[in-house]
Amino acid sequence: MGANELLAELADIGRTGSGGYSRLSWDPATMQLREWFAGQAAAAGLELIEDGNGNQVAWWGSGPDALLLGSHLDSVPDGGPLDGPLGVVSALAALAQLRAEGWTPSRPIAVANFTDEEGARFGVACLGSRLATGAIDTAHALGLKDADGATLGDVMTARGRDPHAAGPAPWLRSIKYYVELHVEQGRFLAPFGAPVGVASAIWPHGRWRLDFCGQGNHAGATAMVDRYDPMLTYAATVLAARELALDSGQRATIGRVQVEPGSTNSIPSRVTAWLDARADSAPGLEALVAGLVERAEIAARDDGTTVEVRAESVTGAVDFDTNLRHRLATLLDAPVLPTGAGHDAGILAASLPTAMLFVRNPTGVSHAPQESAAAADIDAGVDALVRVVRDLG
Structure with a gap:
């Protein structure tokens, strides 16, 4: 199943009256999305783990020096359909295509759904990746409160998770590279006539x-x-x-x-x-x-x-791994662009070689219902990921 078809399966989850999406960390919509991700992993024969922070990781193979793909499924209030989900579904679609072709990786490949990337509920962005990498104090994070006064620890407990298990994630030590695909935020690629770009850095x-x-x-x-x-x-x-x-x-x-x-x-x-x-x-x-x-x-x-x-x-400012981004830009013959938006890739970049791919957004609108990408460009993003996995995996 391609990325466009997978996105269609998510189209009604967390939909608002304006046509946008509200998928806040641990709310009913994101819980439904977590179940969907687990179902996709099972259908693809991937082994699913969930760390103590709520991050879901689906594995093709096991062992050290793995290649990690993925993004997040949560949104800002009344956000768009692609910020986060595009990276997750594109990674799943890329692995499905490679498996259908009979390709065998030389290293483990994993797809992540990081929890609470947007920080819309507890006020700190990239909370799942910050906890997994140890970039935020665990006790402080568990004490963060939402608008109703409930702490992250309270919410995790209510969802059947043990907050005492939160903190640096052992699985992350197995990762060699992380590559995150994301819808473009801004309008850089359209003038270049390019469906896919490679990120150079994230603004502080x-x-x-x-x-x-x-x-x-x-x-x-x-x-x-x-x-x-x-x-x-x-x-x-x-x-x-x-x-x-x-x-x-x-x-x-x-x-x-x-x-x-x-x-x-x-x-x-x-x-x-x-x-x-x-x-x-x-x-x-x-x-x-x-x-x-x-x-x-x-x-x-x-x-x-x-x-x-x-x-x-x-x-702080994040410069993505120079060798990796140059390798991918050359591989894909893609333009290189900076971004003013934060991402899980920006957090993981402090721990391991990390890169980002962007899929063209014709309007440049993000964090709003008008966020979009053409179906052909979404397919181009999957094709780019397939080439990246073949090269790195």
Whole structure:
């Protein structure tokens, strides 16, 4: 079965009214997707393991120096159909094609479904791969809370998993290479006329929590001059984020906000917002965030409010393995492009030679229902993976 057919099997899982997808870590949709992945592994004769972090890995063969493929099946709220799933289904389709051709690998081949890559539920991206590699403290990760106040440990327990088993994954020591295929995020490949590209690097990026505090009060009875409104400080910070990012050529987004008490006729007492910031260098990211914090603090003083900023996750620049990416770019005769998005490949790159392939996205839209790729380009991505596996495997 090809990647397009496999994607069609997932089309109704976690679908929202807008046509997008909400598949948050350990929710009913992702649990259904996990069952689907296990079924695909069984049908293909692959041996499935699940580590203590919830990552699923389907193995063709066993032993050291394995080649790992895959991606993730979770999404952001109301995300697109391809961010994550395309890499998983393409890997499964590539192995199915190779097995049908009677090809025999010289090393074990595995396909991973990493859990909670998006970080949409517990606030830390690539949580499954971070736990597996030891890039995040296990106790800290298990204590992360979702919007309802449930910790990751609580949620894993409710899903029949033992949180005490979480942490660095022994299976990862068997991996020699990791190659992740992903839908393109942005619109680099279309001008090149290329269906597939190879990633060069991932920009440094992170997430910061901003707590703006003021004085809750009555919207009608409180004169404008007597207000200490944190919403004003928040609004000034949003505008400053756009200004600073535009001036420096970087990226700054505040896409999530909570307001207390959240009443139409009340001045807020607290506004909590989350900043996503990305830059082409570590100093650029540091300067961007520092500049934004300075602007937020100035606005808070003017408004009689306060602001506290806390980093929730920060990932440095990732340069994918030079030899591996050059090998794959030459093999596929593909253009090389950087990415501003984070991926499990960016986490694993600190531990082993890692590469990424991108499949052309004609609109460049990602993390939204309009995310897309042509069926022929999806097939081209599978063909590229087949060639990669033949070369590395």
